[in-house]
Amino acid sequence: MELEELKKAWKETTSEKQVKLAYDRSDLHHLLETKVRDTLKSVNRNMLSDALVMVGTVIMFIALVFIIDLKASLSISVTLAVAALVLLLHYRVKYILLNKPNLAINGISMGLRKIIKGLRIYITTYKIVLPLFAAALYIMALINIDIYSHGSLQWNLPFLTKAALSIPLSILMYYLTRQLVNRLYGKHLKRLEEVSGELG
Amino acid sequence: MKSKEEAFLALIDEHQNLIHKVCSIYAHSDDDHKDLFQEILLQLWKAYPSFKGQSKLTTWMYRVALYTAITSFKKKKRAEDYQLEEQAQQVIASYESTELETNDEIRHLYASIDRLNASEKAVIMLFLEEYPYKEIGEILGITENNVGVKMSRIKHKLKGMLKTY
Numbered sequence A: 001m002e003l004e005e006l007k008k009a010w011k012e013t014t015s016e017k018q019v020k021l022a023y024d025r026s027d028l029h030h031l032l033e034t035k036v037r038d039t040l041k042s043v044n045r046n047m048l049s050d051a052l053v054m055v056g057t058v059i060m061f062i063a064l065v066f067i068i069d070l071k072a073s074l075s076i077s078v079t080l081a082v083a084a085l086v087l088l089l090h091y092r093v094k095y096i097l098l099n100k101p102n103l104a105i106n107g108i109s110m111g112l113r114k115i116i117k118g119l120r121i122y123i124t125t126y127k128i129v130l131p132l133f134a135a136a137l138y139i140m141a142l143i144n145i146d147i148y149s150h151g152s153l154q155w156n157l158p159f160l161t162k163a164a165l166s167i168p169l170s171i172l173m174y175y176l177t178r179q180l181v182n183r184l185y186g187k188h189l190k191r192l193e194e195v196s197g198e199l200g
Numbered sequence B: 001m002k003s004k005e006e007a008f009l010a011l012i013d014e015h016q017n018l019i020h021k022v023c024s025i026y027a028h029s030d031d032d033h034k035d036l037f038q039e040i041l042l043q044l045w046k047a048y049p050s051f052k053g054q055s056k057l058t059t060w061m062y063r064v065a066l067y068t069a070i071t072s073f074k075k076k077k078r079a080e081d082y083q084l085e086e087q088a089q090q091v092i093a094s095y096e097s098t099e100l101e102t103n104d105e106i107r108h109l110y111a112s113i114d115r116l117n118a119s120e121k122a123v124i125m126l127f128l129e130e131y132p133y134k135e136i137g138e139i140l141g142i143t144e145n146n147v148g149v150k151m152s153r154i155k156h157k158l159k160g161m162l163k164t165y
Helices: A003-021 A025-067 A073-099 A108-150 A157-164 A166-199 B002-026 B030-050 B057-096 B104-114 B118-128 B133-140 B144-164
Strands: none
Touching: A003 B002, A003 B104, A003 B118, A025 A073, A025 A108, A025 A166, A025 B002, A025 B030, A073 A108, A108 A157, A108 A166, A157 A166, A166 B030, B002 B030, B002 B057, B002 B118, B030 B057, B057 B118, B057 B133, B104 B118, B104 B144, B118 B133, B118 B144, B133 B144
């Protein structure tokens, strides 16, 4: 066994491998940002499934409205469809905001901080907007029913009592949304924060 | 922040051969090599702010790279222990496929190195890189004497392994 011979062979094989495997600057940057990209991919996947579930739910509700043949089926359907469209637009805006920070231009740490901030705003908006939206839909449905039943809106005690139910409904929706959002994005936010801590 | 990143990547770019060498000795496939390279890169990035230049840059880089490789090797080895023989054959095959005219003895020597434990691999790699025992000791955090002892143990081990081929 000749270790000196091995040294020579080692030099030759490693330099040969080096040429084959050498990374350029952009490859190196890409390797460094892979952890961030992987976590972002999961967030994007969840946002997409979130949006699809929402669209599916709206379609189901519209179908239900027609099946039970509600008097205001058309206006309810239009309201639901508009709501779905607004939410889809919201998803799209958030998708762009989350994926916009260019890690190569901003630097990974700064880009990551922007992404985390974006995700936090998204989560907070989701938690506030969804319960308010549910309450608004409930009140709109009450108004529609009242108008169809009496020909005009009756500002009486039974109506106001029913409308007041939108408050506990909002609170309930807030807790449900918080659970849902934490389940969908909580671990990703945590992972991004961890990566941010790791990468300084 | 951006300039810190740029400085770091310039440094890696300049010394990436060092990381590739560490990966070569611990990885068994191109995918393993890439994964390990990435892990070392991240660890270097994490450690970069604490590098104050008390030691040579390459010493620091080797220290971080080898520590990362050894940790990941130990983790992986526990899961893949039963594949040891297969891996040794892969190592022989990978050197057979190079254009280099490596003789059988060298190929088997590489395969034997592959069967060394993680810290022995680090010692032999730095030896092959012609680092003096003192510097090997500095990189691995052991004394110069200890490096000598480890080296003679490794040579003895390699001789024994080569007899089996």
